[in-house]
Amino acid sequence: MQTLVDTTSHTTISVGALPWEDIAACRAVPNAADLFFSEDIGDIAAAKRVCTDCSVLAECLEGALDRRELFGVWGGQLFINGKMLTVKRRRGRPPKVARPEDQMPVVPIPVHLQATAQKRSA
Ligand code: SF4
Numbered sequence: 064m065q066t067l068v069d070t071t072s073h074t075t076i077s078v079g080a081l082p083w084e085d086i087a088a089c090r091a092v093p094n095a096a097d098l099f100f101s102e103d104i105g106d107i108a109a110a111k112r113v114c115t116d117c118s119v120l121a122e123c124l125e126g127a128l129d130r131r132e133l134f135g136v137w138g139g140q141l142f143i144n145g146k147m148l149t150v151k152r153r154r155g156r157p158p159k160v161a162r163p164e165d166q167m168p169v170v171p172i173p174v175h176l177q178a179t180a181q182k183r184s185a
Contacts, residue, residue, distance in 0.1 A: 088117035100135045104167075107141055111168045114139035121173040128179050139170025146185035 089095045092113055099110045114120055114136065124138020133145045141148045150167065172180045 083119040083122045087119055087123065088113050099137075107136060108167050110136040111139055111141070111170055115168055115170055120170070121176065124173065124176055124180070128176060128183060138172075139168075140172070140180070141167075142183075143185075145183070147180060147183045148185050 084090070089099060092098060098106050101107060101110070117123065117139075120138050124140060127137035127140070127142065131145060132142045134142055
């Protein structure tokens with residue numbers, strides 16, 4: 064990244080800085096919207112696993128909380144009807160033997176967002 068000084072306004076301008084969205088892990092996922100906005104538990108778990116390796120998880124989650132996202136996986140957290148859910152179950156009776164594909168990864172919430180996230184949790 065290169066920093067230039069605008070002599071007219073006496074401000075600095077960063078050149079070559081990538082917006083955080085450009086380095087998001089989900090950018091490399093084909094048909095990411097189908098995965099991150101799916102209602103299928105297996106898809107949701109897969110989306111959350113992508114987030115666990117994302118270097119901009121905090122920025123993503125902070126944005127989602129600020130915008131009051133209604134649906135989808137953002138920053139490793141699942142939003143449904145504007146609430147953050149830690150658990151989502153399939154319809155009907157729970158299986159006697161847990162399905163491995165239903166295991167939701169627990170993605171830690173960055174410390175500075177925990178209070179806000181707590182208010183949005185269902
Ligand atoms: S944390 Fe956000 S930007 Fe990163 S992979 Fe997950 S949804 Fe995409």
